[in-house]
Amino acid sequence: MNQNEFEDANQRMWDELAPVHYKSYGLDRLRRGETLLEDIQLAEVGEVRGKSLLHLQCHIGSDTLSWALRGAEVVGVDFSGQSIEFARRLADELKLKAEFVHSNIYDIEKHLNRQFDIVYTSQGVLCWLKDIKEWARLIARYLKPGGLFYIMESHPIQNVFNNIKSGPLEIIYPYFHREQPTKWDDNKPDYSDSTFIYNKPSYEWIWTLSDIVNSLISAGLIIESLNEYDKAFDQIFPDMVRDSDGWWYYPDYRGKLPLIFTLRAIKK
Ligand SMILES: C[S@@+](CC[C@H](N)C(=O)[O-])C[C@H]1O[C@@H](n2cnc3c(N)ncnc32)[C@H](O)[C@@H]1O
Numbered sequence: 001m002n003q004n005e006f007e008d009a010n011q012r013m014w015d016e017l018a019p020v021h022y023k024s025y026g027l028d029r030l031r032r033g034e035t036l037l038e039d040i041q042l043a044e045v046g047e048v049r050g051k052s053l054l055h056l057q058c059h060i061g062s063d064t065l066s067w068a069l070r071g072a073e074v075v076g077v078d079f080s081g082q083s084i085e086f087a088r089r090l091a092d093e094l095k096l097k098a099e100f101v102h103s104n105i106y107d108i109e110k111h112l113n114r115q116f117d118i119v120y121t122s123q124g125v126l127c128w129l130k131d132i133k134e135w136a137r138l139i140a141r142y143l144k145p146g147g148l149f150y151i152m153e154s155h156p157i158q159n160v161f162n163n164i165k166s167g168p169l170e171i172i173y174p175y176f177h178r179e180q181p182t183k184w185d186d187n188k189p190d191y192s193d194s195t196f197i198y199n200k201p202s203y204e205w206i207w208t209l210s211d212i213v214n215s216l217i218s219a220g221l222i223i224e225s226l227n228e229y230d231k232a233f234d235q236i237f238p239d240m241v242r243d244s245d246g247w248w249y250y251p252d253y254r255g256k257l258p259l260i261f262t263l264r265a266i267k268k
Pocket of ligand 1: 007010011014015057058059060061062063077078079080083103104105106122123124125128129
């Protein structure tokens with residue numbers, strides 16, 4: 001299979017997951033006017049009212065519309081047509097102004113020709129990307145001078161561990177990038193709806209923290225902050241437990257192992 005065929009297989013998976021997540025993402029909170037964004041994201045991105053915001057890999061638009069609720073003028077992009085349909089349906093239902101573009105992010109220049117105050121992406125995005133340098137170039141391309149790029153994402157170190165087995169963590173996967181993606185066909189329950197099992201293969205690329213940071217620096221962005229946290233937005237390992245704050249922690253490794261990172265960068 002070539003890189004495009006890996007992407008096509010992933011796109012088919014996200015099309016199938018869109019209706020599942022439309023039911024399992026807790027969208028009733030949005031319907032009640034509550035945000036689905038995490039406390040960390042709200043604090044680190046800051047005020048968005050009146051600002052234009054481009055959301056890369058927006059899926060069913062739950063974060064995109066959460067930013068719209070806070071007054072941002074939002075555009076979401078995703079290559080899953082099903083996800084974009086659900087995002088548009090949700091925006092209509094919530095009567096929120098939002099534009100959703102159905103496109104692979106690598107083809108986005110065919111569809112979008114303006115710049116934004118904020119480019120945002122979050123939670124489970126980088127492993128689907130075949131080219132991190134081109135991703136960073138597009139972020140810089142779509143930011144106005146002085147604009148903010150923000151990401152909250154799984155920490156790449158979590159990729160190296162056996163994520164099925166209980167007990168002490170065991171390193172079984174490489175940390176460093178390889179051109180060939182890893183094939184996943186372990187029939188793991190979905191992260192949001194454990195009753196749903198996708199039973200065809202998907203393909204993930206690994207990007208190290210230095211790959212991510214260096215791609216943004218090479219694209220001309222200035223890194224303002226890089227933070228690491230010992231908690232996660234999903235249950236990545238079987239022994240993790242959800243705390244009353246809504247975050248997932250690994251009791252044996254609390255304070256010892258980063259599970260997510262956030263990054264703020266500014267375009268000169
Ligand atoms: C985990 S989801 C996005 C996370 C988002 N925070 C959420 O939970 O709603 C990953 C999304 O990336 C999209 N995606 C993956 N590769 C893409 C690409 N090359 N271009 C555009 N979208 C892509 C998928 O369709 C999917 O909607």
